[in-house]
Amino acid sequence: MSTLKRKDYEAELEPLQVELVAMARWVQSAGKRVVVVLEGRDTAGKGGAISALSEHLNPRQCHVVALSKPSERESGQWYFQRYVPHLPAAGEIALFDRSWYNRAGVERVMGYAKPDQVKAFLKQTPVFEKLLIDDGIVLFKYWLCCDQEEQEERFAERLNDPLKRWKLSPIDQEARKHYEDYTKAREAMLEATHTKHAPWTLVDFNDQRRGRLTLIRDLLSRLPDTKLPDTELEFPPLKGKPAKEKYKVLKPIRG
DSSP: OOOOOHHHHHHHHHHHHHHHHHHHHHHHHHTOEEEEEEEESTTSSHHHHHHHHHTTSOTTTEEEEOOOSOOHHHHTSOGGGGTGGGSOOTTEEEEEESOGGGGGTHHHHTTSSOHHHHHHHHHHHHHHHHHHHHTTEEEEEEEEEOOHHHHHHHHHHHHHOTTTGGGOOHHHHHHGGGHHHHHHHHHHHHHHHOOSSSOEEEEEOSSHHHHHHHHHHHHHHTSOOOOOOOOOOOOOOOSSSOOOOOOSSOOOOOO
16 A cells, blocks of 8 residues: 555545544533543654644643653552543543553563563453543543554664654664564453453554544544534624734844
């Protein structure tokens, strides 16, 4: 399948983003709480998918959650505890750029979690997610799929692009050696946590543009009709001529 051209991608993305804006209005009006978990291999495209989802949404309503590694204190907490404060309140949307599933992925593969901790996580997660859903949270879980050849090309691109170099870390260097280990970890995770009440959806992200469109379409298709009538606003003509800015203390710089 050929790579989707930017022009075609943007033409397909725009109407979907209009629907996302309508969805956000519905979430706020209905007092819903929406959580979207995005997981996948390094370079799969989680950041780009989140940008496409949130680009035109109110940042006060739609929050991106991308937690760093746990502090010493957090490491001594109940594992799910540090994620709970980031769950949405009524009318809000939370997009998780990685999530509690770190334990089933990077922590398992890289040896940051003990086998007993991973086993306990896989057992507890369906229960944890059932509690969220029973309390009214609308939960979506997406795994972004990427072949190793494509992953290697993206690593190389990041290495050679000074604007993307920050995305690389020593962990990425080590993770490259564990492609098959991540596959095994993912399959174990899916077997334990792909449930009727909180199913996973795998999305092909070998073409990131197609992947974003597919993900957004799927998310919108699984929600009820979210279109609400537009709020009527009136902007009567100004009285008199439009005013010009006046400056006393400082003046603006100009290009």
